[in-house]
Amino acid sequence: MTFGSKGANQPFDDADRYFLQQISAHSAVCLNTCLLYEKRQKEKEDLDKILQNLSLLYSIGKAMNYISDLKKLLQFILGQAIEITSAEKGSLMLYEMETDRLDIRVVAGLEDDAFQEKVNNNEIKCRSFKPGEGIAGRVFASAKPIVVNNIKEDDVFVDSDASYVRSIVCIPMVVYNDVIGVINVTNKRHGKDFTDEDVEMLKAVADQAAVAINKAQLWDMAVTDSLTGLYVRRYFMVKLQEELLRAERYNNILSIVMADLDRFKNINDTYG
Structure with a gap:
């Protein structure tokens, strides 16, 4: 004083x-x-x-x-990632071993709802990335997150003007030391920057997501035929048990219609 x-x-x-x-x-x-x-x-x-x-x-x-359905799971994960970071939009990409590329599987927050639905229904093929290509490719290759709050300062980002992207957080999804994909959230609302807390929360979601996605992928492999993409007998037995329990719980009548495919054995004998 x-x-x-x-x-x-x-x-x-x-x-x-x-x-x-x-x-x-x-x-x-x-x-x-x-x-x-x-x-x-x-x-x-x-x-x-x-x-x-x-x-x-x-x-x-x-x-x-x-959530056992892979598409619904991916949409739920991306929706939660966008919500907890207060982002405007985002995408979730999975690595396809056969093509050695990262493919966009679901998007959210796009202004064109019809276009977004077509992308999510795999009716429109979006650009894919090789490991190391672009921000998503770098994150996949390094298994480390990248935060860019001013895209103009990062020359690795592809077509920022066309994508209306100001800022981005890209987080890898890792399960059993393998990167299976990345989560991208872009443009924090109200023009703000993404924070360290946003990154930490997104990393926690990505860790949970990786395990859930891996589980859903294994389930798909277990219940679908690799040749036809149709459900196998195992899926039928699981669903039958679910419906029997549902009918018993609500005291409903259950009926089953079974149809055989003509000469389907020839396909199995020819292609395995």
Whole structure:
């Protein structure tokens, strides 16, 4: 505390100094109390945020376990990634070993709903990327996330003007030390930058997503025929058991219609 000259050019005496010392001491106590309160409030807010994030991640992970359909799972994962980072749009890409490329499997947040639906239904083939190509390819090859809050400063990004992208976070999805794909979220809402917290939350979602996607892919391999893409007997037995339990639970009548394919044995004998 600093004081100017005393009125009428009078010097400060011992009484003045004692009074000012008392005021300074009380002020110091009050100020320290306020600082401690603000610190505790900040710690409480941080703890509440951590608990909120953990609760959100738990809910996301729990929901993933109940989705066996791969397409629905991918759409759910991407939707959650966009929501938790407050992004405008995003895409989810999976690695195809046969072509050695990253393919866009689902998109969300596009202004053209019809175009978005066609992409998600695989009616439109989007550009794919080789490992190391573009931001997604770099993330896949390095298994490390990339955050760019100003695309104009990164010459690796492809066609930023055409894609209306200002900023991007790209996170790898890794399961059993293998990268199976990447999640891209672009353009944080209200023109803001993506934060470290956004990246950490997205990494946590990506870790859960990788396990769930791998599980769904294994399930698809187990219940579909690689030659025809049709469901095999195992899928029929699982679904039959589900419907029997449903009919029993609701006391409904269950009927089954079975149709055989003419000369399908010839296909099996020829192509395995």
